[in-house]
Amino acid sequence: GAVVSQHPSWVICKSGTSVKIECRSLDFQATTMFWYRQFPKQSLMLMATSNEGSKATYEQGVEKDKFLINHASLTLSTLTVTSAHPEDSSFYICSASSLAGREQYFGPGTRLTVT
Amino acid sequence: KQEVTQIPAALSVPEGENLVLNCSFTDSAIYNLQWFRQDPGKGLTSLLLIQSSQREQTSGRLNASLDKSSGRSTLYIAASQPGDSATYLCAVFDNYGQNFVFGPGTRLSVLP
Numbered sequence: 001g002a003v004v005s006q007h008p009s010w011v012i013c014k015s016g017t018s019v020k021i022e023c024r025s026l027d028f029q030a031t032t033m034f035w036y037r038q039f040p041k042q043s044l045m046l047m048a049t050s051n052e053g054s055k056a057t058y059e060q061g062v063e064k065d066k067f068l069i070n071h072a073s074l075t076l077s078t079l080t081v082t083s084a085h086p087e088d089s090s091f092y093i094c095s096a097s098s099l100a101g102r103e104q105y106f107g108p109g110t111r112l113t114v115t
Numbered sequence: 116k117q118e119v120t121q122i123p124a125a126l127s128v129p130e131g132e133n134l135v136l137n138c139s140f141t142d143s144a145i146y147n148l149q150w151f152r153q154d155p156g157k158g159l160t161s162l163l164l165i166q167s168s169q170r171e172q173t174s175g176r177l178n179a180s181l182d183k184s185s186g187r188s189t190l191y192i193a194a195s196q197p198g199d200s201a202t203y204l205c206a207v208f209d210n211y212g213q214n215f216v217f218g219p220g221t222r223l224s225v226l227p
Binding site for chain 2: 045093105106
């Protein structure tokens with residue numbers, strides 16, 4: 001089956017610094033990648049949708065200047081949390097879909113802790 | 116706007132029992148519906164995918180049904196095991212929004 005990887009799996013950073021999370025589709029071309037965020041005991045919430053080569057579409061309430069998404073190739077999307085604050089601590093999950101299948105394949109997630 | 120709900124929010128059963136998890140959605144115009152499993156702190160594992168034209172899918176001890184007209188799906192787990200303990204999420208692929216809308220999940224505990 002299709003495999004999506006994320007790196008790093010967990011990261012701890014200090015308040016005010018920026019953190020980059022990578023999402024890669026390992027064995028298929030992902031025309032669309034999705035970024036989700038999950039706070040403890042809450043459901044997964046979509047943050048943004050990115051299509052290769054174009055700007056990401058952000059969900060309402062998600063600050064696009066704070067969460068920078070780049071989808072420069074068909075196998076890689078990055079999420080950069082800029083000037084991170086403790087309230088940004090969360091579990092970030094990406095998913096990817098190819099044009100053909102529409103099924104989303106999920107990465108293992110990245111646990112971000114901002115101190 | 117599509118909304119997805121899941122009942123019950125939490126469920127605790129003894130090992131060996133058969134159980135049913137319920138998922139409801141408000142807009143029947145969906146492309147597909149997926150059931151996921153999430154272990155604490157981990158990413159989602161896709162369990163079953165049901166296309167909008169299908170009525171059910173089976174994988175091992177799992178069976179998922181879909182009644183699009185009534186906006187309901189059920190996940191049936193046979194002969195539950197302690198290893199089945201996890202949070203189960205259903206999500207509909209919204210044909211309009213081109214993305215998933217998730218339910219809040221059901222936390223399942225299977226007691227040995």
